[in-house]
Amino acid sequence: MNWRKQGLIFTTDRRLAHSRSHAQLPLLDIETATGNWRIYFATRDEQNRSTISFIEVEPGEPKKIKYVHDRPLIQLGALGTFDEFGTMPLSLVSINEDTKYLYYAGWSRKFSIPYHNAIGLAVSHDGGKTFEKAFPGPLLDARRDEPHFTGTCCVRKEESHWKMWYQSCTKWEILDGHPEPYYHLKYAESSDGVIWERHGHVAIDYASDTEGGICAATVIKDSDYRMWYCYRKARNYREDPTSSYRIGYAESIDGKNWQRMDKINTLTTGPDQWDDHMVCYPNVNVIGDDLFMFYNGNGFGATGFGYAISNYEELDD
Numbered sequence: 001m002n003w004r005k006q007g008l009i010f011t012t013d014r015r016l017a018h019s020r021s022h023a024q025l026p027l028l029d030i031e032t033a034t035g036n037w038r039i040y041f042a043t044r045d046e047q048n049r050s051t052i053s054f055i056e057v058e059p060g061e062p063k064k065i066k067y068v069h070d071r072p073l074i075q076l077g078a079l080g081t082f083d084e085f086g087t088m089p090l091s092l093v094s095i096n097e098d099t100k101y102l103y104y105a106g107w108s109r110k111f112s113i114p115y116h117n118a119i120g121l122a123v124s125h126d127g128g129k130t131f132e133k134a135f136p137g138p139l140l141d142a143r144r145d146e147p148h149f150t151g152t153c154c155v156r157k158e159e160s161h162w163k164m165w166y167q168s169c170t171k172w173e174i175l176d177g178h179p180e181p182y183y184h185l186k187y188a189e190s191s192d193g194v195i196w197e198r199h200g201h202v203a204i205d206y207a208s209d210t211e212g213g214i215c216a217a218t219v220i221k222d223s224d225y226r227m228w229y230c231y232r233k234a235r236n237y238r239e240d241p242t243s244s245y246r247i248g249y250a251e252s253i254d255g256k257n258w259q260r261m262d263k264i265n266t267l268t269t270g271p272d273q274w275d276d277h278m279v280c281y282p283n284v285n286v287i288g289d290d291l292f293m294f295y296n297g298n299g300f301g302a303t304g305f306g307y308a309i310s311n312y313e314e315l316d317d
Helices: 312-314
Strands: 004-010 021-030 038-043 050-058 061-068 086-094 100-108 116-124 150-158 161-175 178-190 198-206 209-223 224-235 246-252 257-259 278-287 288-294 305-311
Touching: 004 038, 004 061, 004 198, 021 086, 021 278, 021 288, 021 305, 038 086, 038 257, 050 178, 100 150, 161 198, 161 209, 161 257, 198 209, 198 224, 198 246, 224 278, 246 278, 288 312, 305 312
Parallel strands: 050 086, 150 209, 178 209, 209 278
Antiparallel strands: 004 305, 021 038, 038 050, 050 061, 086 100, 100 116, 116 150, 150 161, 161 178, 178 198, 209 224, 224 246, 246 257, 278 288, 288 305
């Protein structure tokens, strides 16, 4: 895959109270009726709390921004809930022209570790302009055989069943004096998109003992399943560009068992200053004969998000 970088699309101008920094986890939605392009993302306030917002852009030319939403899409959770300190967009499923399911990450804080994540659900009945939380609690959280956290996810609705590829934390370790999480990608299934069956099946595992994080799956399906995700080393990934996030690629026949093929993916860091340290959180979409990848660069989205294009037919070369 020869990804051609198209540059930066959006970064916050810090004028809005809920959006002082970051434009993280870009997620494209194309309205069925109008063809309008909306890109959801997470942004942070002065207390480092994330909320979901969106921009609308010119179809096919996402650097031409037509609208910037001026308030959080959904509110933070009540005291003590799983999303009290943050919400971030993860995956969007269109049920019909009006109804959409938005799976999102909720953030809470703990004493011995800096954060805890779980996956929640919000529902739109107006084509994605507004959302309401489906439940006050999460759909996926820590459980008896997954005792840490669940984070990012990608969800696909396929005829009578649903598939999810989700981030699962396997442990925390004290590295260089600080607690650091290790996480990889697991697989789950559902009949309705709400109640999920988890059997602990690992979709994308660590490639080596030095790898520490695999997350942000995005999956498309043609003759096979194809997945993009980001991966990093366990140590020094915030400071050292050689240890920081890169974007990987994998293929599967059944969507459950995957073969990592990271070297096929050519999108890497630089030379622009906004993504010369890391590339992460890919969101890949088939649009005509092309693949559009929306992604973050340095600082986990602190510098905003941009996009790259590849020819869809190159996947079979």
